[in-house]
Amino acid sequence: MPRYMVERVFPEGLHVPSGAEGQELCRGVVSRNAGEGVTWVHSYVSEDRSKSFCVYDGPSPEAIRKTAGHNDLPIDHITQVRVLDPYFYG
Amino acid sequence: MTGKAPALDAERGSIELLERASELSVLGAALDRVRKSSHGQIVLLGGEAGAGKTSLLRRFREDCAQDVRILSGGCEPLFTPHPLGPLLAVAEDVGGELDSVVESGVMPHEVVSALVRELRAHAPTVFVLEDVHWADEATLDVLRLLALRIENVPALVVATYRDDELERAQPLRTVLGELATAPSAERLKLALLSPDAVAELAAPYAADAGELYRKTGGNPFFVAEVLAARADEIPETVRDAVFARASRLSADAKRLLEAVAIVPSHTEPWLLEALAGDAIVALDECLSSGMLNAEVEGLAFRHELARLAVDESIAPSRKTALHRQALASLAAASGRHHDLARLAHHAEAAGDEEAVLRYAPEAAAGAAKLGAHREAVAQYERALRAGNGLSPDERAHLLEQCAASCLVTDQYDKGIDALQQALALRRVSGDVLGEGDAQRRLSEFLWCPGRTDESEQLAREAVAVLERLPAGPELGMAYANLATVLSAATRTDEAIAWGTRAIELAKQLGETSAAIHALVTVAACEEDYEKLKPTVTRALDAGLTGQASRAYAVLAGSAVQTHRNSVAREAVEIGSAFCSERGIELSGLYLRAHRARLELHEGNWTEAADAAAWVLRTPRTSTTPRILALAVIGLLRARRGDPAPREPLDEAWALAEPTGELERLGVVAAALAEVAWLEGDAEGVDSATRFAFELALERRSGWMVGELGAWRRRAGLPADAGESATGPYALLLDGRPLEAAAQWKELGCPYEAALALGDADEDEPLREALEEMQRLDAPVPAALIARRLRERGVRGVPRGPRAATQRNPGGLTPREHEVLTLVAEGMRNAEIAARLVVSERTVDHHVAAVFRKLDVCTRADAAATAVRLGVVAQDR
Numbered sequence: 001m002p003r004y005m006v007e008r009v010f011p012e013g014l015h016v017p018s019g020a021e022g023q024e025l026c027r028g029v030v031s032r033n034a035g036e037g038v039t040w041v042h043s044y045v046s047e048d049r050s051k052s053f054c055v056y057d058g059p060s061p062e063a064i065r066k067t068a069g070h071n072d073l074p075i076d077h078i079t080q081v082r083v084l085d086p087y088f089y090g
Numbered sequence: 091m092t093g094k095a096p097a098l099d100a101e102r103g104s105i106e107l108l109e110r111a112s113e114l115s116v117l118g119a120a121l122d123r124v125r126k127s128s129h130g131q132i133v134l135l136g137g138e139a140g141a142g143k144t145s146l147l148r149r150f151r152e153d154c155a156q157d158v159r160i161l162s163g164g165c166e167p168l169f170t171p172h173p174l175g176p177l178l179a180v181a182e183d184v185g186g187e188l189d190s191v192v193e194s195g196v197m198p199h200e201v202v203s204a205l206v207r208e209l210r211a212h213a214p215t216v217f218v219l220e221d222v223h224w225a226d227e228a229t230l231d232v233l234r235l236l237a238l239r240i241e242n243v244p245a246l247v248v249a250t251y252r253d254d255e256l257e258r259a260q261p262l263r264t265v266l267g268e269l270a271t272a273p274s275a276e277r278l279k280l281a282l283l284s285p286d287a288v289a290e291l292a293a294p295y296a297a298d299a300g301e302l303y304r305k306t307g308g309n310p311f312f313v314a315e316v317l318a319a320r321a322d323e324i325p326e327t328v329r330d331a332v333f334a335r336a337s338r339l340s341a342d343a344k345r346l347l348e349a350v351a352i353v354p355s356h357t358e359p360w361l362l363e364a365l366a367g368d369a370i371v372a373l374d375e376c377l378s379s380g381m382l383n384a385e386v387e388g389l390a391f392r393h394e395l396a397r398l399a400v401d402e403s404i405a406p407s408r409k410t411a412l413h414r415q416a417l418a419s420l421a422a423a424s425g426r427h428h429d430l431a432r433l434a435h436h437a438e439a440a441g442d443e444e445a446v447l448r449y450a451p452e453a454a455a456g457a458a459k460l461g462a463h464r465e466a467v468a469q470y471e472r473a474l475r476a477g478n479g480l481s482p483d484e485r486a487h488l489l490e491q492c493a494a495s496c497l498v499t500d501q502y503d504k505g506i507d508a509l510q511q512a513l514a515l516r517r518v519s520g521d522v523l524g525e526g527d528a529q530r531r532l533s534e535f536l537w538c539p540g541r542t543d544e545s546e547q548l549a550r551e552a553v554a555v556l557e558r559l560p561a562g563p564e565l566g567m568a569y570a571n572l573a574t575v576l577s578a579a580t581r582t583d584e585a586i587a588w589g590t591r592a593i594e595l596a597k598q599l600g601e602t603s604a605a606i607h608a609l610v611t612v613a614a615c616e617e618d619y620e621k622l623k624p625t626v627t628r629a630l631d632a633g634l635t636g637q638a639s640r641a642y643a644v645l646a647g648s649a650v651q652t653h654r655n656s657v658a659r660e661a662v663e664i665g666s667a668f669c670s671e672r673g674i675e676l677s678g679l680y681l682r683a684h685r686a687r688l689e690l691h692e693g694n695w696t697e698a699a700d701a702a703a704w705v706l707r708t709p710r711t712s713t714t715p716r717i718l719a720l721a722v723i724g725l726l727r728a729r730r731g732d733p734a735p736r737e738p739l740d741e742a743w744a745l746a747e748p749t750g751e752l753e754r755l756g757v758v759a760a761a762l763a764e765v766a767w768l769e770g771d772a773e774g775v776d777s778a779t780r781f782a783f784e785l786a787l788e789r790r791s792g793w794m795v796g797e798l799g800a801w802r803r804r805a806g807l808p809a810d811a812g813e814s815a816t817g818p819y820a821l822l823l824d825g826r827p828l829e830a831a832a833q834w835k836e837l838g839c840p841y842e843a844a845l846a847l848g849d850a851d852e853d854e855p856l857r858e859a860l861e862e863m864q865r866l867d868a869p870v871p872a873a874l875i876a877r878r879l880r881e882r883g884v885r886g887v888p889r890g891p892r893a894a895t896q897r898n899p900g901g902l903t904p905r906e907h908e909v910l911t912l913v914a915e916g917m918r919n920a921e922i923a924a925r926l927v928v929s930e931r932t933v934d935h936h937v938a939a940v941f942r943k944l945d946v947c948t949r950a951d952a953a954a955t956a957v958r959l960g961v962v963a964q965d966r
Contacts, residue, residue, distance in 0.1 A: 004733070035270050035277070061732035062699040062723065069696060080733035 003041070004064055006054040007077045013049040032070045036063040055081075107142070107149050108287040113278055114146065118154040120276065121246050124214045130240035130274060134266060136253035137280030140311025143250040146280065147218060160216045165224040166355035170453070170468040172431040173228040173460045176219055177201065179387060184208055197461060198231035199671035205236065206243050213244035223251040223259040227462040230265050231673050238670075240274050253279065260709070261464065267707050273942060282308035291317065315396075318380065329399040336400065339379055342372035347381060351400040352412045354435070356388035364419040365412055413440035421445075430456060431469070438472055446476035451488060454495075461673035463495040467504070470495065486515040486524060493531065498636075499675060502539050502711040509535060526556035527564045530571050537575060538676075538712040540749045549575045553588075566596045566604035573611045580752040580789040582615045589615070602632045610641045614648045619657055622648070626661075639669050639677035646684040650691065652793055653817065655838045658688045660929040679708055683715035686722040693840040693866050694903040695730065698722055713745045717754050720745075721761040728765045729841075729868040735765050756782050756794040763801035768870050775805035783809070792816030799823050804849065822846055828855060840904065841866055848875045853884055860887070865904075902943060909936040910944075914953040 008014075016022045033040055038058035045052045058064045061078050068075050113135075120131045137143050151160060161183060163176030172178070174192055181192035191204040209215050219225070219233060233249055240247065256263050269275045283291075288308055289299035295317050306312035318335060336347060349365035350357045363370055373389075376382040381396065382389050391397035404412070417436040420429070430453035437445035454469035470492035477485055489512035496505030509532040516524035533548035549572040556565040569592035577585035589612035596605035606629045613621035622645050629638035642665025649658035662685045669678035683705045689698035705719035720742035727735035739762050746755040759782035766774025779798045786794040795811045796819020802809035803823060815823050818837070821830035827849035834843035840862060847859035848871065856879050863872035879887045902910060912922045919937060923930040941947065944955045 002733075060703070060723075061727055061730075061734070062703055065699065065730075065732075066696070066703075078732050 001037075001057045001059060002080055003082060004056045004058060004061065005079045005081045006056055006064060006068070006075060007079075008052045008054065008074050009076045010050055010052070010074065014045060014052055015049070029067075029071050029073075033067045035070075036067050038063050038067045051076075107145055108290060109281070109283055110142070110146050110149070113280060114150060114153065116276065116278055117146075117150045117246075117248070121154055121158070121214070121216065124244055124246045128213065128244040130209075130243040130245045130247065132237050132240055132247045132249070132269065132272070132275040134269060134275060134277045135248055135250045135280065136277065137250075138282070138309065139252050140309045141280040141282065142310040143280060144220065145310070147220075147248065147250070151216075155216050158214055158216050159212050160218065162218040162220065164220040164355065165222055165226075165229065167221075167224050168354050168431060168435050170431055170434070170457075170465050170472065171224060171226040171229075172429055173226045173457050173462040173465060174198075174201065174232070175226060175431075176229055177205075177232065180217075195456065195460060197672060198228050199235055201228075201232055202235040202239070205232065206239055209243050209245040215245045217245050217247045219247070219249045221251065222249045223256065223262055225262065226457075226465050227261055227673060228457075228460045230261055231461065234265050234268060235671065237269050237272050237275060240272075264708060268704075283310055283313065284308065288313055332396045332399040333403070335379065335381060339381070340372055340375060342369040343375045343379070345369040346372045346376055347400050348404050348408065349412060350376075350382060350389055350391065351397050351404065352409060352436075352439070353416060354397075356385065356390045358388040360423070361416065361419055362389055365415050410440055413437075414442065416440075417442060417445060431465070434469060434472055438476065443476040443478065447473055447480070450476070451491075454491065458491075458495050463498045463673075466495040467492055467499065467501060482515040482519045483521065483524075486512040486519075486521075486528070489515070490528065490531065493535070497535060497538075497676070500710040500712060502535065506532065506535050522555060523559060523562070523564055526552045526559075526568060529555060530564070530568045533571055533575065537578065538714075540713045540745065540754075542575075542579065542749045542751060546572075546575050546579070561595055561599070563596075563599055563601045563604060566592050566599060566601050567607070569595060570604045570608040570611065573608055577611050577615050578751055578753055580785075580791050582789065585615050586612050602628070603634055603637060606632070606634060606637045606641070610637070610644050614644045617648060617652055619645070619649065619654065635672055635674065639665065639672070639674045642668060643677040643680040643684070646681055646688075650684045650687045653691060653837045653839055653842075655688065655692060656926075656928045656932075658684065659932050662688060663929065663931050663935060675708075676710070676712060679705060679710055679712065679715045682708075683718040686719055690722050690725065691839050691842070692903075692905060694905060695726055695867055697903060699726055702726075713749070714754055717742045717746050718757060721757050725761050725764060728768050729866075729870055731870045736762075739765065752782065752785050752789055752791055752794060756786060756791070756798065759783075760794075760797045760801060763798065763805075767801060767805055768874065770874075772805040772807065775801050776807050779807075787811065787814060790814055793819065796820060796823065818842070818846065822849065831855070841868065844868075845871070848878070853879065853882060856882070857884075902940060906936050906940050906943070909933065910940050910952060910956050913937065913940070913949055914956040916953075 016025060030040060036058070038056055041055040041057060043052050043054040056064055058067075061080075064078055065075060117133060120133055123129065124131055135143055135146070161180045163178075163180040165171065165176050168175075173195075177192050181189040186208070188201075188204045188208045191201055209217065219229070222230065222233065225233070233247075236243070236247060251259070251262060251266075256266075266277075270277065283303075285299070285303045285308070288303040288306070291313055292299040292302050297317060302313060302316060306316060315332060315335065336344060339347070346362075346366045346369045349362060349369070352365075353361065357365070362373075373382075376389075377384055380392060383392055391400070401409075413436045417433060417440050420433055420436065430449050434446060434449040434453050437449055450469045450473035454466045454473065457463070457469060458466035470488055474485070474488055474492065477488065480488070489508040493505040493508040493512070496502070496508065509528060513525065513528040513532060516528050529548045529552035533545045533552060536542075536545040536548065549568070552568040553565070553572055556562075556568050559565070569588050573585045573587075573589035573592060576588065589608040592604055592608035593612070596602070596608065606625055609625045609628075610622065613619075613625060622641070626638055626641040626645065629635075629641050642661050646658050646661035646665060649655075649661060662681050666678060666681045666685070669675075669681060682701050686698050686701035686705065689695075689701060699722075702719040702722040705715050706723070710716070720738040724735050724737075724739035724742070727733065727738075739758060742758045743755070743762065746758045749755065759778050762778035763775045766772075766778055779802055783795070783798040783802065786798055792814055793816050796815035796817060799809040799811045799815055800819050800822045809823060811820075811823050818830040818833040821827070821833065827846045831843045831846035831850075834840075834846055844859045844862035844866065847855040847862070850856060850859075856875055860872055860875045860879065863869075863875060876887050908926070909922060912925060917925070919933045920930050922937075923933045926933070940952060944952055946952045946955055
């Protein structure tokens with residue numbers, strides 16, 4: 001399954017509540033993704049929380065966009081990526 | 091119900107159901123919601139064979155649903171299941187209208203209407219369909235249609251299936267895919283037991299828990315069987331487990347088990363008596379051993395795996411004798427459900443060819459009448475397998491009937507093979523009429539997978555052969571088919587000529603079917619919607635569902651291609667509902683592909699992607715819908731800047747190019763040209779369009795000439811279309827982009843309008859084009875236009891388009907946004923329809939989507955939310 005890097009821009013900043021509420025929120029995202037065969041691997045968030053870089057496995061860019069819609073998350077750009085390991089070349 | 095999991099060892103009584111607390115709470119919560127809100131809910135419960143689906147449901151009944159009515163039907167593992175099989179049992183239980191409707195063999199949508207009334211009359215109800223991986227198509231249709239209406243039905247519907255059998259249950263996969271997007275549907279997957287749980291179950295037996303887990307993989311049924319066998323060593327397979335258990339039984343009990351094993355699903359007591367003879371005395375022994383369960387419908391194995399294991403082990407001669415007895419008993423029984431599918435099943439297993447030929451074709455015809463064409467194909471094949479004694483004519487007839495059901499269900503290889511055999515048989519017996527008619531059918535068949543040359547050749551041969559005979563309905567169909575094949579090749583004049591002959595002949599003969607087929611083709615060639623629309627009504631009036639569904643699809647396709655959006659929308663909406671209710675897959679798929687293009691034209695990217703993805707998920711041989719859907723996906727990726735836009739287009743081109751048909755390859759060529767243009771690759775535009783542009787000019791296809799010509803012009807390539815281009819494209823090619831943009835806006839095509847504005851040589855239109863592209867979430871063309879503005883020295887042009895942050899509030903599409911505004915103004919759907927010049931049904935559809943997205947139930951709430959989101963101003 002292809003892997004995608006999804007860049008998101010949050011002009012107001014991304015705020016994930018802590019504790020149970022945040023857990024609930026992330027679980028909701030994961031379960032809504034499952035319907036489209038999309039897996040959220042992990043994300044990086046910029047220090048000022050205005051931008052996130054999210055790694056996803058999914059069947060197609062359309063599925064990535066669809067789950068973003070379900071989760072009410074913006075998409076700035078999707079790039080198909082693969083792993084480049086700095087130690088692979090010895 | 092068939093027990094399958096660890097909770098029901100008869101020797102020890104019920105044991106604890108382990109690791110199912112969260113699934114139980116999901117079911118309980120779903121039932122609570124139904125109780126409180128009267129909105130229904132569907133739960134799709136999947137798990138591998140033996141995962142404990144039935145045990146979970148039993149516990150659910152005991153714990154949560156004791157005060158609720160439960161209706162339950164199970165599907166049977168017949169090679170060719172009885173249409174609506176599981177509903178027969180439910181209907182009989184319930185009686186009344188539902189019983190008489192199911193009994194009378196009507197279409198699935200009528201069954202659903204009766205079922206909905208029944209469920210509303212006794213709220214709340216838990217309606218269980220078990221083992222739907224074995225379901226016939228009619229039952230799946232019922233499930234699907236019920237899901238569409240479940241919001242307003244106070245019932246919890248639970249459908250269980252084996253997810254390890256999905257590979258072999260393609261129709262179910264399609265239905266699951268469709269239900270996955272429904273807001274009231276939830277999927278539950280039963281996981282296997284953890285090592286801890288297995289250890290807990292093993293403890294009372296002092297069995298080696300680690301070994302047990304390793305050999306069973308945590309499958310609850312395997313675990314239970316292995317433990318119940320109490321063998322010193324753990325058996326290698328569940329088959330061994332089953333035999334280990336059976337081996338402790340008496341000889342009579344073993345014979346009884348065999349009798350039960352040859353009957354899929356349940357064995358009625360009277361049938362068992364006939365099959366088992368004296369061995370019936372061992373019934374109590376079988377029940378108390380836990381191998382069999384006594385249920386309302388009859389006796390059954392605790393688990394299907396066990397039945398299969400026993401069935402496989404029966405000696406061939408004994409098995410044949412048992413099936414023969416079952417056949418005789420079932421045939422003699424004058425019960426109200428004279429079950430042809432069951433009779434045919436036992437007849438084949440008994441090796442009784444005569445009986446197969448007596449029951450299978452009738453079962454096939456019955457299934458086809460119910461729209462269960464896959465079952466029909468399987469029954470026809472069964473008849474053909476047994477048909478050594480058939481005359482060539484009889485055999486050809488069965489082959490043609492089989493092919494007709496293959497056509498509806500996209501089994502092209504099978505259908506083409508059947509028709510080729512039929513054609514050869516007709517030739518052998520010197521039946522000229524049959525030969526010509528078979529040629530025409532085969533020609534129709536070959537067209538769909540893109541074998542266009544063979545298709546046209548056979549279409550002409552059919553006409554030549556049949557013209558040797560006095561003119562009859564077959565010749566009319568042959569004319570009509572030739573017209574359709576030529577129309578697809580955009581050889582319009584020829585197509586109209588043959589179509590007109592078909593219409594005239596059909597009129598003389600009073601033949602409605604050929605007449606409608608030809609009328610649709612001719613009207614589509616002439617792009618004459620006034621003519622095309624009434625043909626739909628005529629087909630409906632004449633009860634010709636196949637012709638009506640084709641007419642919807644042709645109308646929609648033609649309207650999409652010529653950008654008549656409201657005509658297209660209406661044909662797509664009404665036609666899709668029509669096909670969905672009647673299980674007409676092929677036209678339904680075409681309509682879905684046309685919907686994808688329509689949404690694209692209207693600027694609704696999300697809906698376009700959904701519809702296209704749906705088409706691509708449906709594995710069918712017909713290439714046209716796939717080509718159209720691939721083109722939509724490629725364009726969406728290119729416009730949104732998503733990865734791999736060329737991937738779908740390359741596949742589409744590989745499918746379209748060999749057909750040589752403008753209808754298929756023109757759309758792909760235009761999409762490839764747009765991608766090349768967005769990449770700034772003028773040479774790419776040239777190579778994508780050169781062949782198709784020439785072809786379009788040669789065939790005088792105005793819209794295609796215009797679309798391809800417009801891309802060539804944008805890329806600075808020669809695009810001399812003379813007077814051939816149609817619509818706004820003519821203005822574009824004439825160097826009048828602003829007038830073209832105005833026309834596009836009037837047609838309701840915002841992206842095309844923005845592209846046209848982007849062709850202008852002035853700042854203001856370019857600014858408007860940029861804004862529009864950003865609003866549409868088309869960052870790639872927006873960036874191109876922004877660059878042109880900057881090159882012109884315009885200041886203050888944003889560097890990178892931020893389309894994603896300007897999404898419509900609430901995730902609404904532009905059209906939904908518009909509809910919400912009008913709802914907030916207090917307009918009724920009929921008024922909105924009149925204002926937007928669309929059908930009321932279309933407005934219903936948009937309003938429902940708005941409600942869903944805003945999570946509101948009333949128009950007042952929608953209006954309030956609209957104000958909150960800033961969609962409309964407070965004081966309005």
